[in-house]
Amino acid sequence: MTTPALFPPTLREVMLRGRWIAMLLLCLLVAGVFAWLGQWQLGRAVDTAPQEPGATEQVRPLDDVLQPGEYLAEPLVGQKVETEGHWIPGDFIIVSSRFNDGLQGYWVTGQLRVDDRTSIAVAVGWAPDRESADAAAERLDADSDGEVITVSGRIISDEGPVLPTRDDPDRLDRMSTAALLSRWHDVEQLDVYRPYLASTTATAGLVDISSPAPEEGSSVNWLNIFYAVEWAIFAGFAFYLWYRLAKDAWEREVEEFEDAASA
Structure with a gap:
């Protein structure tokens, strides 16, 4: 077989x-x-509802753009906004290493109280040297009498805090709401906007902050x-x-x- x-x-x-x-x-x-x-x-990957060209140049009420504690959406970075409030005395703080049209200088910042328990950090204006910045901060502090003012500018994302240097622990080089909040007064139970407002109309002898329109992003x-x-x-x-x-x-x-x- x-x-x-x-x-x-x-x-x-x-x-x-x-x-x-x-x-x-x-x-x-x-x-x-x-x-x-x-x-x-x-x-x-594709934004099906992009903002219209030039939308950031239309001045909108701050509350219409975002609420306290919210992160700023990317399409809204640089959006022109307007709000009312009063300055808190003693909270005008200098931020170093600020460039304005290519020139290095300083920002004078302040706490703008927009209602009883809500504040936003505002970059009031630019100064070419520390002496001018300190003088402007003193002038703003002296004029802070609780009068309600209108502030307009661009809303910008917080730059994030950094550790201070050993030789100058009081120096601030970042526009950080968190860092400023740690130095503000009367902040108990305070609601704070995460981004800051870069004012487009300087006061107290400061120079307007150069704030061009943001580039139109791709969809x-x-x-x-x-x-x-x-x-x-x-x-x-x-x-x-x-x-x-x-x-x-x-x-x-x-x-x-x-x-x-x-x-």
């Missing part, structure tokens, strides 16, 4: 085994998650598109990994079969 010839399994036969079918289902699940993440990134976020492509590549790699593992298993079986046949 003739013994039937034996042949090694084909790649297709290995892939159709229960183990590799289960592995394929797992890869499908992983790829589906990656595809969903890619779609999520892609949906946020396409290319970084999000790049992330979406990455997720698509990851999804494809999940299938490739399944194929590579199944093929490696098949190649091992073929080698074992050939070794057994030659023994």
Whole structure:
């Protein structure tokens, strides 16, 4: 009786085994998650409702743009706003390393109380040297009699605090609401706007802060598109990994079969 010839399994036969079918289902699940993440990134890559050109140049009430404690949305950075309030005496603080049309100098900042328990940090104006800045701060402090004034300017994101230098611990080089808040008076239970207001009309002998209109941003976020492509590549790699593992298993079986046949 003739013994039937034996042949090694084909790649297709290995892939159709229960183990590799289960592995394929797992890869499908992983790829589906990656595809969903890619779609999520892609949906946020294009701004479907961008601001109209020149929208930041339309003066809006501060309360219409954001509320105390809120972060400033990117499309609103540089938005012209207007608000009313009164200065808090003793809270006119100098911020160093401020450039105005390419010239380095100082900002005089103040706490503007817009209602009983809400304040916003305001950059009042620019001075070319520390002496002029200190003199302006003293003048503003002397004139702070509680009178309600109107302040207009651009709303700008907080620059974030930094540690002071050892040789001058009172020096501030960042326009940081958090850093200014730590030096303000009467701040118990105070609500504060996170961004600051760069006034476009200086007082007390200060120079107007140079504040050009922000550049019009693109409605396409290319970084999000790049992330979406990455997720698509990851999804494809999940299938490739399944194929590579199944093929490696098949190649091992073929080698074992050939070794057994030659023994």
